[in-house]
Amino acid sequence: MLSHLPTNHHLRPLYRLLALASGVYVLVFGIIGVVQTSGAETFDRSGDATALGLPTNPAFAYASVAVGALIVLSALIGRNLDFYVYSVVGLVFQIVGMLALAFLGTDVNYFNFSVATCVVSLVIGLALFTAGLYSRVGARADAH
Template sequence: MAAHAVHTRKADERPKMRLDDHLPVDHRLNRVYRFGAGLIGAFLIVFGILGLIDHIGYFNTGGAKVVGLNTNGSLSVLSICIGAILLAGMVIGGNVASTLNMVLGVLFLLNGFLFLGLLDTGSNFLAFKIQNVFFSFIVGLLLMTFGMYGRVGHALPYDNPYWRARHPDPSPQEQRDGPERQDPRRGQVR
């Protein structure tokens, strides 16, 4: 009969998660999602610059259009700032870009809902029209998709650090393989 070494963890001890271990630096889709967010950032910068060139008032709620979207000076400046942040995130890459895309995606969605409620009111200080609301929803969903790549899903691999952080017990694969084949990163013998 073979003796198996069993490693026990303290109840309050969680496995340490290193966020940069799982990044597939050579994966083609990683580049597609990073550059997708960068393209959105570049579009926002161009949109903002074109809005500023037209010398629209900063809180003008008139009907000034740029690239089919309503705008004013405040929206133009905000677009340039958000676009620059997205481009910086694209250059940095990794978890910074992923987290930034998710956060900005949620903010775009919330912004769309906020200004959907403010349409045709005096409080619509960014001069949103329905096409701006649709644009906010589409960009928000795209950015969230870009940011969630490799982080969430129903079929994350067992060696993904996000899966391991959510499931501190050995994976079904490790349980089938037995203790002699388990992953050493879990503190168990291989």
């Protein structure tokens, strides 16, 4: 399957920048969320704390910091590490966005998701997965 994905795509820097911007957004969201939710219960769902217009709680904020840092570091390191991270994390964002939509009005909504949070998760997942499709690097012979 990996043989069908392009190697050394000419728009790779653009996709890498898109993934880096997504990672910075998630990281900044998490940092603001940690500050806004200090002192709250880990899985608080009162909806009082928001970061960048989205509801959050400490668990979601700390998870966002960790994932955002992973995306930013992989974008800065590159060397096909970014290919694997973008692909996996992009799919995880897509799956979490869809599952969160299914559990919005239930007690299973531990991360205090809203419809807007689900949409943002799906968009970031799509951006990361797309960047993953075009971020592989290799020798010139591999590109042909």
